[in-house]
Structures are given as structure tokens and as C-alpha cells.
Amino acid sequence: MDKARPTAVTLDNATVAFRLADNRVYTAVEQARLAVEDGEFVAIVGPTGCGKSTLLNVAAGLLKPVSGSVRIFDAPLTGLNRGAGYLFQADALFPWKTAIDNVAIGLEIEGVPRRDALQRAQVWLASVGLGAFGNRYPHMLSGGQRKRIGLAQVLIRDPKILLMDEPFGPLDAQTRQIMGNLLLELWNADRKAVLFVTHDLEEAIALADRVVIMSAGPGARIIGDWRVPLPRPRDIMEVRLDKEFHSLHREIWSVLKTEVLKGYEQSSQAPAAGP
């Protein structure tokens, strides 16, 4: 990695805590240190409820850490991270806008004339394979199609950083693989910095340059960081058959497993684990 370039996302000892309804303080993430280089695809994996999404929201500027700092391209982050695109886990499309309007909106609010915005949106719709679906409303599309629209909606603004919160979580296994390949294909075109949160270790290894493991919450920490030596471009379905994939998977899983079990125990014991 070229060190002269600024680091896309830097979390420096970031601690995130929430005040619960009964006034107790719940520490979601403790002293997280993480650097995502420009052009790097980093996946964060951890047990359910460990604060992976919290970390992403911090990088997006939607949440402020109580201590520690966030730097975006070496500049401290104040307010929202304007240079980042965020693909949410839940449905985030505007249900009252057609697919093409959903994609074009990011340009329109920047002041791009509507005709130009629609033209460019049509190009993006085509590149996510939905060129003929521009006039559909979100409820008329399948879950996978809605994710594609969401991807186009985010990418049309050409963000420097892509934040993804289990974006393919609600999809079925086959659709996930297809979406994963689509994502890699689009990412390969200009290699943005990506921070990709998932609970699926296989997905993480198949997609990312680096896999970061978080411990079970509360007070989750980053406990491991592996480089994925698999060559690019990759095909998600084929890369899973690779020998190196398996040995890396085994190695990371040996660490992750104990955390997953811990997280499972905690979530089955404490009913109010936090937000």
C-alpha cells in the first residue's frame, strides 16, 4: 500500500457508550483502533450485537465517540462524513420515489439538473442490472433488487469511502453471492476504501483485503486483524474452494468461535443488552 496517500478512515481509541433508559451507561465499543487505507476493502466480523454497526456509524459521523478520535483522510471528522456512502442493512430507499428517482436523488440535491441526473441514474441502473426497472416503486421490487437500487443510489454520488452494514444480510444465499460479485465488480472499477460489516466470516474473507475481528460486547474490542492473501479479481463462488481460503477461515474461526459463544451466552442471559 502506498503510504504517501492519506488513510481513508482512522479510528483512534474510539470508545462509544450509550445512556440506557434506566440511566446506566452501556459501553458498546471500547478503544477501537482501526485504519482503512485508501482503496482498501476491510471487513469487520463479530458476534451478533457486538457493536460492529456502531463502529460503522461512528465512521459515518452518525454517532460520536465519547472518547478517542475519528479521522477521515487524515482530517478530524466533525458532523456527518460527507465523503462517505452508506449502504444500510434495513430498507433505506424512499418508498414514495421510483427506482430511478431513488438513484437520481443524490445528484439532484447537489443541484444537478433533473434531466442530467436521470440520465446518469439510468446508466447506474443498467450497471446494477436493473436498466428496465426504473419506473418501479420499491415495493414492486424483490429484496435483492432493492439492494441493487440502494447500491446504485450510494455509488452515483461517487463517495470516497463506502460504508456497508450487513448490506446483504436479509437476502437468500444465492442472491448474496450474486450481490457480492456485483459489489466486487463495481468496486474493482475505481477501488474506493470500503468498510464492510458482516457476521458471515466466509463472506468477509471472500470479499475483503483485510478481515478485522471484534470481541463480544459490551465493551467490544478489536481482537484480530488478518490480511487476505487471495488474488484479485476474485469470484466469490470459486474463491471458497481455494486452499488458502480454508486455512485462513480455520485460523480466524478459532478466534471468532469463542467470541461467538460468549456473545450468544450474554444475549441469552441479559434481556436488555443495549441498543
Next chain:
Amino acid sequence: MSRVMLLALQVLVAVVGLALWQLLATVPIFGRTWLPPFFFSNPVDVGSQIVDWFASGVIWKHLAITLWESILAFAIGSLGGVTVGFWFARQPLVAAVFDPYVKMANALPRVVLAPIFTLWLGLGIWSKVALGVTLVFFIVFFNVYQGVKEVSVTVRDNARMLGMSERQLMRHVYWPSALSWMFSSLHTSVGFAVVGAVVGEYLGSAAGLGYLIQQAEGVFDVAGVFAGMFVLSAFVILIDIAVTLVERRLLVWRPDAGEARA
């Protein structure tokens, strides 16, 4: 069941009902007329009264007045409801302060306001419009308030991450959400606008369907009362059809409105 069959059965219900009414009101059974004409009139008289109204053209003026009052009540009430609903939803403190008063005003049976409005605004259309406005306002207000409040956090965060300013959030997120809630209560609010107009006319006026019914009642003209009721029902059904058409157009993006009715 086929559409034709359903329609035939629906017509059959009307025919049987009217025939029974005519029979019981005119032909003595076991030496007794079960529906005394003085209290129940009969379908033929009611029908001829309706025909008479339309033939002579007197009904148009009353229909026009009632329609105009309903439209004004709906427009003014909706405008007020949208404005205040938006304002309260975006200013939680204001909403909290006014909360008990809003509840109080909404709990009040609106009919008791009619004399006051007549006193303030006279016997013309505006006292009826005012009554309709008090009914429409609260329905629209509550729906818009809810619509702004219920915008999903994810959709809102997404809008912010896409770079929307506070003003753009209003225009592209809160406004459409609020309007969709308002439109989904369109049947209720339009219905209440008509109720306000007719009840207002009934309680004191010089024209309108409510006035017509009240006048007929005043001289024990039961056929006139029933005729007024039938015309009013037809009037409301026509308005409801119009609302359904508008709704289908405006809410295409909604799963239930778009699919179930398409």
C-alpha cells in the same frame, strides 16, 4: 363470483327492500297498514319527489351549496391540519405544551359549536364551513403529525448520508411521508367535511341538502325527508368514488393501495 352476478344480487337487495316498503305502506295486511304513510311515506312518493326536484331544477342549487361548503371545509381544514401537524411534529416542545388542549378540543362533540358559529358567522355558508373545518382539521392534523413522526430512522439516516440539508429532508422525506398519511385518511376527512356541512345546514340555514331535509321535516313531509336522505346518500357515494380515483393516483407507491386495487 362474477361481477355481473354480484351486481345483480346488489340490485336485488334494493328491489326487494323497496317492494317490501311499498307493500307494507300501501296494502293493508290482516286489516292493518304496517307502515303508516304519515310516518313512513312510500317509495313511489319519495321517488316522485326526487324526480320533481330534479325536473324543476331546485335541487341543483342546494347540491351546489352543500358541495361548495364541503370543499371549502375540506380545503381549509386540511391546510390547517397539515401546517399545525408539521409544526408540532418538528417542535416537540410546542406539541407537549399544547397536547392537553388538542385532546380537549378533539374530545368536544363538534355539534355544540354550531350555535356559536351561527352567532359569529351568520346563517350563510361560512358557519357550515367552520363546523366542517373543526372536524376535518383534527383528522388531518393527527395523520400528518403521525406521518412526520413515523419516518423510519434508516430512511432518515440514509437521506442525511446522501447529503440532504434540513430543508431537503423536509421536501423529500417528511413531506411525502406526511402526505401519504393524510391521503390514506382522505375518505374519512372528506366524509367529515360533508357531515359538517349538512349538520350545519340542518341546524340553521337558508339553502343546502340539510336545509331541504329540515324544511320537509318541519311540515311533516316524510316523503321529502326520505327524498333528501336518498339524494344525500347518492351525493356522498359520488364524492367517495372521486376520492378513490384521486387516492389511487396519489398512492401508487404504496403496496396496499397500488396492488390490492389495481
